[in-house]
Amino acid sequence: MAETSASPTLLLKDELDIVIPTIRNLDFLEMWRPFFQPYHLIIVQDGDPSKIIKVPGGFDYELYNRNDITRILGPKASCISFKDSACRCFGYLVSKKKYIFTIDDDCFVAKDPSGKEINALQQHIKNLLAPSTPFFFNTLYDPYREGTDFVRGYPFSLREGVPTAVSHGLWLNIPDYDAPTQLVKPLEKNTRFVDAVMTIPKGTLFPMCGMNLAFNRELIGPAMYFGLMGDGQPIGRYDDMWAGWCTKVICDHMGWGVKTGLPYIWHSKASNPFVNLKKEYKGIYWQEELIPFFQSAILPKDCTTVQKCYIELSKQVRAKLGKVDEYFIKLADAMVTWVEAWDELNQTGKSSEVPNGAAK
């Protein structure tokens, strides 16, 4: 299984940034060194900007704290969450690379059933570089994987696939449960290694977790906004979900693919379920309105760029979800601000204007 090779690949070395949101020293990088060291890191420091975050030697990185975010974005910094891992999307904004891999600092290298260390980044790159098949389900999963193909009955006209925008990886050990499930099953661990990657079909929504996620920034970056969460907001822990629902609707509209499955990382510790419940409870309630909203959202044909799609979606959020809670009006505004900030920092051919944080 090539995706579990422990030897580092230099694939996309100059085309991919690793984005890490954190509030602590990044000792977890030691374990990832053989896989991550050749790549550039963008560290988004959450919380107190005066705190010094230690990064193990030998890594090539730039680090942004809240002061940097405010300096770079000015008033538009309001769209970047504070005291919530949603702040990670600032890293997507300032990256100039084609691909992003983002990972949490409590995620470690997992092992496959043979005991080999899994190079999660390498598998994400494979997922992103191979096409997706959102229009018809292949029962043997990823048809482009070695030793597999499209099965009998799969239309030949669909076998070229479409570009892949998102690769969603999974977690061994601590599963990504909500607070109620954490409370009910405090000891449940995910021990099952499912050796598959699959495309999530067109028209189907899924819960996208930001812990172990990669995407084609050039394709879907402007929609990968993690919303308003944490400090001063009525909700937390729905940042990645929000981004997942928005990007899936837009990928479906644009004809791009979203994959889930391999690679696994080892998620080391569960967050506090009582704290999580406080962050989540409005989300758990609102979600029952959000899912039908996203399931029925239709983007008009003239939405031919991700930016246009995202602005249109923000209008629908304001008009329809604004009735659920005024929070969604604020969120719709922030979506617009995000796209404005994206366009400001990502003007074509002006890559020399890239703002620098505390680049090393």
Added chain:
Amino acid sequence: MAETSASPTLLLKDELDIVIPTIRNLDFLEMWRPFFQPYHLIIVQDGDPSKIIKVPGGFDYELYNRNDITRILGPKASCISFKDSACRCFGYLVSKKKYIFTIDDDCFVAKDPSGKEINALQQHIKNLLAPSTPFFFNTLYDPYREGTDFVRGYPFSLREGVPTAVSHGLWLNIPDYDAPTQLVKPLEKNTRFVDAVMTIPKGTLFPMCGMNLAFNRELIGPAMYFGLMGDGQPIGRYDDMWAGWCTKVICDHMGWGVKTGLPYIWHSKASNPFVNLKKEYKGIYWQEELIPFFQSAILPKDCTTVQKCYIELSKQVRAKLGKVDEYFIKLADAMVTWVEAWDELNQTGKSSEVPNGAAK
């Protein structure tokens, strides 16, 4: 992994029939004895009815050959294919049980990665008895499996799931490829055991293979028609595909689930790709019209039973696919005949009228 237990389960012993289409002696049953012997078999003998099919001792079975089919169905026997494994659906028609498991006679017991023999029937029963989740994708796959649950972001209102109508199992060793893929990759084997069961999302079509398949006959039986294939027909090897597309559209309409994944069987030998190409080539071409047809098929709200859905679908087949080839007009007629035969043999409370083949 409970689904790989080698000990036979007597779950649903009196509520499930095993349907086997064949043209040869059923020696393959020896390997399945520990798992199948407690269940009743319905053997549908294809080809020359004067040939004697040997069934290993100790199995409880009834066997139908072409003469039995003609005797029981009269003129309606025209809807049952001859010289094609599509004839298996006659077994669904004459069964009086709630569940059906159907398997090909070149399928043997597979082993899981630990070397344990897989009780495929037991896993299908588990799949059928547990709910499905067609409205939202769970990234940790079957949320009802022990050690797993719904992940963060999965709407609570959808966690009860819906009844499962179909359980589609997979194949180790010889994959279910079409003739062109067989020709291009004559040596490819499926060696990958993917330890997952998942619901195929609502609105998504898939290629349903009849080799290793179970379903809730009470729910979806009247739509599990394998079409007109083989002798006297312009097409073969699309019987299960046709049934899969029809049942998926109807399950989506009725709010029932279709699962795929575990269990695996060991598929022993590939059929001849040159013969297959002859059977398939019109299907490969027509399929490009069939998929858009089924993807856009809408059943009106007053289709409240599977029979009504199926008759409505036959009308749409006649009206839309009849333009592709006159074969589909014949097929639409056969769909109606099938439902009439179903209703005749499955009148509520008249189970004493069950026709008998060469029941032992």
